[in-house]
Amino acid sequence: MSRPTIAAVARAAGVSVASVSRVLNGLPATEEMAERVQRAVAELGYVPDSRARSLKVGRTFQLTLAVADVGNPVYVTMMRAVEEVVSAAGYRLVVTTTGPDVVDEVALVRGMARGYADGLVISPLRVDDDLIKSIQECDVPVVVAGNVPARAGVDTVRANSPKGMLLAVEHLLTTQRHKVAFVNGPVDTVPGTARSKGFTDAMKANSLNPVAQVEADDFTFAAGREAGRRLLDQLGLETTQPSAEGARAPGGEASSPSSFPAAGGGGIDAVIAANDLLAVGVMHELAARGLRVPDDVAVIGMDDSELAEQSFPPLTSVNLGSAERGRRAAELLLARIEDDTRTPRRIVVQPSLSVRRSS
Missing domain, CATH: 1.10.260.40 (lambda repressor-like DNA-binding domains)
Known part of the structure; x- marks a missing residue:
């Protein structure tokens, strides 16, 4: 027994x-x-298990959280949740950035052998066989906040991005938006792959065809602005200046007739973006073209980060449970530190939709 x-x-x-x-x-x-x-x-x-504890030579009571970009608000939310759990258990948390390159992710995991932390929560942007192998062979317990194949045999906590996309599309339909475009991040990333498939499946499930799809170079505001520019250029919209009597900032009261192509003429009435930073970048580009959010084009982001409430107008966003994912990942790591023989768990956190003025 x-x-x-x-x-x-x-x-x-x-x-x-x-x-x-x-x-x-x-x-x-x-x-x-x-x-x-x-x-x-x-x-x-x-x-x-005092024997197991005695084998932990040089135990630091320090844990590491590794994310792609500490400037992304969603990772800040996750970090706070992880820190709350591990500090309550007597651990310090060190946060580090891996960047977008899987080679750097592998180097960080292998570097855990230096003994500066007792465990690692990593949220990888890209995953390959080398990363999986390095996690399996790591000298300290590792929990992945993201999606890796079940064959990896490691504890994981991930979001249900496809369901989140379905929530976004169905919300647009309830507001009579049918001409939907999608701005994704790099499709060779874990979130990019999941959200691309989720968008395609959600549109098909509702008998819709996307007006356009654009891939941003990154998951940042600047990349979202540039992707929004390419999207609107693709649809044939030139930069315009609203008339003096009708001009307003997005979300204001006054309005002017939109120069956007009419429905059926290649226009859009909604954009879904793969995260909040991309969505806000798109909103800025829409405003630069004289388009109003949500009057002319509704915008929905994903992550429901603090940025969603701080944007103007406030951004409707799919909440992918970043805080819950952080908490569950931290708890899995503490359990793994306590008992390294336990069966790996794969936890899926379900999404919800936070409706605000952008849609």
Whole structure:
């Protein structure tokens, strides 16, 4: 019979792994939480594996979160969630940037052998066999916040991007938008691949054909602005200046007749972007062409980051659960540190739609 694990204690107590670690490490916790954890410990006969702990020579009580771009608001949200969980368990969190190149991701994972952290949560932008191999062979536990093949045999937490795309398309249909364009990030990335397929499937499910699809060079604001420029050029819209009496910023009250091609003439009435940074870049380009959001063109982003509420007009966005993904990834990492023999878990976080004024 296998020994009870800290994850089993957490399930029995109805709390997170981080909460169990917090109580067992003598860190501050509510009286109710402490009682629930101690009761579960007694009922299961849980005993920390002192032999395993003794083998962790040079343990740092430091964990690493690696993301592609620390400037992306979605990663900031994830970072805060991871930090909350691991700090409650007595760990410090170090955040590092891998950049978009899979070679740098592999180098970071292999560098964990230097012993500066006891575990790693990585959100890779690109995945190949070398990265999977490096994760499998890593000297410390690794959890992937993203999608890797099941054959990798590692703990993963990912978003359900295809369902998120379906929510976005169905919302546009309820607002009578049928001429939809898509601005994706690089399609050779994990999110780019998932969101491209999700958009195609969502449009087919609703008997729609996309007006246009454009691939941005990156998932940044600047790339979104440039992709928006290419999209509108492709559709034949020249830069215009609204008339003085009708000019307004996106989301304002006054309006002027749009010079955008009419429905059926190659125009669009909505754009879905693969993340919020791209979406805001597109909105800026629409404004530069004299188009109003959402009157002329509705815009929907993905991630539902802080930027969505801060943009003007506020951006409708698919919430892909970045905070929840961060929390679950951190809990999986703590459980893996406690018991490296446990069966890998693959968790999917479901999306929701945050409707704001851009649609």
